[in-house]
Amino acid sequence: MAVQILMPKLGMSTAPLTLVEWKAKEGAPVEKGNVVLVVETEKIRHDIEAEVSGFLHILVKEGQEVPIGTVVGVIAKTKEELAVVQKEKLKEAVAAKVKEAPPEEAVPAEAAPPAAEAKARERILISPVARKLAEEHMIDITKITGTGPGGRIVREDIEKAVEVKKVEVEKKEVAPEVYQGRRVKSTISLKGMRKVIAEHMHRSLSVSAQLTVMGEIDMTEMVKLRQSLVSQEEALGTRITYTDLFVFVAAKLLREYPIVNSSLIDNEIKVWENINIGVATALEEGLIVPVVKDADKKSLVEISKTVRSLVQKAREGKLTPDEITGGTFTITNLGALGGGYRFETVIINQPESAILGTGGITDRAVVRDGQIVIRPIMTYYFTYDHRVFTGAVAAQFMASATQLMENPSPLLS
Amino acid sequence: MLCTVYHLGLIAYSDAYHLQRQLLCQRVNNEITDTLLLLEHPPTITIGKSGKLENVLASQAQLAEAGVSLFFVDRGGDVTYHCPGQLVAYPIIDLRQRGRDVHQYLRELEEVIIRTLNDFSIDACRDRSHAGVWVKGREIAAIGLRVSKWVSMHGFALNVNTDLEQFSLINLCGFSDRKATSISALLSQDVSMEAVTEKLLAHFSEVFDLQMECGSGILMRSWV
Secondary structure (H helix, E strand, O other): OOEEEEOOOOOOOOOOEEEEEEOOOOOOEEOOOOEEEEEEEOOEEEEEEOOOOEEEEEOOOOOEEEOOOOEEEEEEOOHHHHHHHHHOOOOOOOOOOOOOOOOOOOOOOOOOOHHHHHOOOOOOOEOHHHHHHHHHHOOOHHHOOOOOHHHOEOHHHHHHHHHHHHHOOOOEOOOOEEEOOEEEOOEOOOOHHHHHHHHHHHHHHHHOOEEEEEEEEEOHHHHHHHHHHHHOHHHHOOOOOHHHHHHHHHHHHHHHOHHHOEEEEOOEEEEOOOOOEEEOEEEOOEEEOOEEOOHHHOOHHHHHHHHHHHHHHHHHOOOOHHHHOOOOEEEEEHHHHOOOOOOOOOOOOOOOOEEEEEEEEEEEEEEEOOEEEEEEEEEEEEEEEOOOOOHHHHHHHHHHHHHHHHOOHHHHO | OEEEEEEEEEOOHHHHHHHHHHHHHHHHOOOOOEEEEEEEOOOEEEEOOOOOHHHEOOOHHHHHHHOOEEEEOOOOOOEEEEOOOEEEEEEEOEHHHHOOOHHHHHHHHHHHHHHHHHOOOOOOEEEOOEEEEEEOOEEEEEEEEEEEOOEEEEEEEEEOOOOHHHHHHEOHHHOOOOOEOOHHHHHOOOOOHHHHHHHHHHHHHHHHOOEEEEOOOOOOOOOO
């Protein structure tokens, strides 16, 4: 059965609303939970989400003022149903009132002489597509030169501006400046991503009680496992990396240690149902943490493909807000950056309660059964929030992680 | 219930917008508390979705020369103007917890402003046909909102020590006969932003029944 889309009541008021924009075209597929319609009342724009997935059939066009309760559209469950509703003349619950556009200002009886007309102020001209794009990317119109007829701003002008915005690097060269006895080489203003990272890191440390457990893991079995997976690259459809494996392992462990997958918010510890693992990704401008959602419900191959796609998008600056929010735990594989055997401290990504950092895998001399042997060793640094759980829990978590990585057969089942 | 307040100082319109979108996402997911951003913008004209370019009275060249920016914005309302001396407030509030009544929310925002103005002996009122706050027929505070997944963004701009001459660049709210006013214009003396902010926060807390807490710096995850 097709589902009706009604003009909603947005509170106590019964005033009609203006149907401003359909977010999908006639007949297009819509997904449950996605915004399908925007309405406006007074000075409020309100998004309306689709209640079901299906195909949209529009009954009332954009720009009309519509009373509450009017059926403005229908979501058909199947294409066949769509064809049926498109043919049907559905009787509207209440006839939609069409609001007239405000009348044009009255033209004076005596027409102004042509010379005066020519002096009319130059208006800013912009195509509707360019306007929409400018709005999407928050482009300052006064900085754009229109290349369309009469200086009209067209889509290409905005697209160019969007590209430029991405490439922009702020760096002020200051004439020899001396600050407290030191000569300034260059001044980089703390803006954009750099400022955000600075604020976030500082706040993270001041808000939580962060301690770090550090250790080593014998990666002999993991190296073998990874080599075998890499040799199956074609069959799997993806090249498995150590980061993919760490996400996979962490997802399993977080199921067993739910307290590690939590957040302290408003004096309450929220233990999350979802296991959304962020993968810290270094960028030229700094750092970003795209999130693999529901990592525990994904296979290793799915994780690998997701991570690859997110990292690619991060490098291109194309991550959406949805892809960088909602994380419950973070992994930062610093070994990927090279540098040999070392230990680091890592900072929790608020409002999570823990972060796992891993170093490079290097051959080290270790003792096994009273003998000195060479094994591939990886250092780890697990920072946790002591307001949420204790060092004992942290130690147990990492003991399990170590155990799992040194004996990965449970992972392969 | 808690509300975290951030004083952002002078911040470009586009930066504040991106920040709001980030915070809105986090509020929808219950990762953060209700949040209130307080700030000022450099000279900026913004045009809402239903706004018309005809209501911008200067040419692109004139605006560029005057150092005025222009953005199209996905908020309700027509054209408005922002500049230093104007207290801009962007509350990111979860309306799911407030009965999902956007009209009520709008009225409450107006109430906060009216009570604040009362503290400065200014008698302000609403115009039922036109959201905003008015004194003797002139607009002292403009309001424009967007509600997405029942969380609000954008908000209002209250003219404190605003240079009212600059409003001649636009037809305020799309009307050629509407004029703007400010606290300092009405009182014939400058008033500090701090004094107004203090009163505003107290009334915001009262009207929305929220405990205001100052956030240190900007809370957010990395954003592009």
